[in-house]
Amino acid sequence: xxxxxxxxxxxxxxxxxQQFQDQTFVVKYGGSAMKDPTLMSAVIRNVLLLDLIGIxxxxxxxxxxxxxxxxxxxxxxxxxxxxxxxxxxATMEVVxxxxxxxxxxxxxxxxxxxxxxxxxxxxxxxxLLQAHPIEELGRTGTVVNVDPGxxxxxxxxxYIPVVCSVATSPDHEALNVNADIAAGAIAGALRANKxxxxxxxxxxxxxxxxxxxxxxxxxxxxxxxxxxxGQADRGMIPKLEGALDALNHGVQRVHLINGSRENSLLIEIxxxxxxxxxxx
Numbered sequence: 137x138x139x140x141x142x143x144x145x146x147x148x149x150x151x152x153x154q155q156f157q158d159q160t161f162v163v164k165y166g167g168s169a170m171k172d173p174t175l176m177s178a179v180i181r182n183v184l185l186l187d188l189i190g191i192x193x194x195x196x197x198x199x200x201x202x203x204x205x206x207x208x209x210x211x212x213x214x215x216x217x218x219x220x221x222x223x224x225x226a227t228m229e230v231v232x233x234x235x236x237x238x239x240x241x242x243x244x245x246x247x248x249x250x251x252x253x254x255x256x257x258x259x260x261x262x263x264l265l266q267a268h269p270i271e272e273l274g275r276t277g278t279v280v281n282v283d284p285g286x287x288x289x290x291x292x293x294x295y296i297p298v299v300c301s302v303a304t305s306p307d308h309e310a311l312n313v314n315a316d317i318a319a320g321a322i323a324g325a326l327r328a329n330k331x332x333x334x335x336x337x338x339x340x341x342x343x344x345x346x347x348x349x350x351x352x353x354x355x356x357x358x359x360x361x362x363x364x365x366g367q368a369d370r371g372m373i374p375k376l377e378g379a380l381d382a383l384n385h386g387v388q389r390v391h392l393i394n395g396s397r398e399n400s401l402l403i404e405i406x407x408x409x410x411x412x413x414x415x416x
Contacts, residue, residue, distance in 0.1 A: 240258070
């Protein structure tokens with residue numbers, strides 16, 4: 137790559153940098169990009185670049201593979217209903233250990249290794265994520281309220297908040313919540329300018345088996361139709377639900393992009409065409 141080409145890339149990004157300074161972006165991180173250390177490092181460098189040019193970034197993450205690994209090691213059976221994890225007491229202990237402990241602190245360390253400043257949070261901290269349990273799913277919950285005060289405090293102090301998708305129940309017990317749903321709720325509470333969902337596919341597909349059917353611009357109405365008809369596959373359901381919730385609460389745009397593609401975050405944000413699916 138020539139120096140001239142690098143300079144032209146920066147020149148084309150300038151209008152976007154000027155436009156997005158002082159805006160709030162919520163980035164949901166998970167999937168295969170979180171399992172591969174090289175991909176994790178690349179995603180974190182993208183996040184840090186957003187922070188350095190003046191975008192207030194909140195990073196929200198799950199960690200399904202990490203949870204599954206520890207359930208397997210401890211001999212605890214994984215149960216799923218309707219695409220959501222059934223969380224009994226033993227599973228909840230593993231979820232909180234894997235997310236609030238290992239995954240969260242690994243991301244904080246990666247940001248700080250790259251030269252940034254980050255603070256790791258559980259949704260239980262400062263009652264950030266408040267949820268009610270879903271009766272048939274044990275201690276799996278649905279978010280009912282977000283108190284974003286701690287996020288605003290950290291962003292104002294120039295820290296990147298890193299939030300794992302563990303919430304607090306009305307009895308102040310831990311609940312497991314879907315990370316896409318949590319990110320959508322947080323973005324809505326912050327009135328974020330963008331919610332960016334990193335997925336394992338190149339955005340939303342008309343046919344989830346065919347990458348060539350990517351939808352570049354997806355209307356909320358079309359998303360609702362895909363959910364109602366069953367066209368959205370199980371992994372895409374919470375992403376579309378989280379996206380719709382965010383838009384309903386004032387988020388301007390939602391982007392669904394493939395987090396395993398190199399620099400996908402920067403390409404989607406700083407180019408005219410992007411590489412994923414945009415909703416507004």
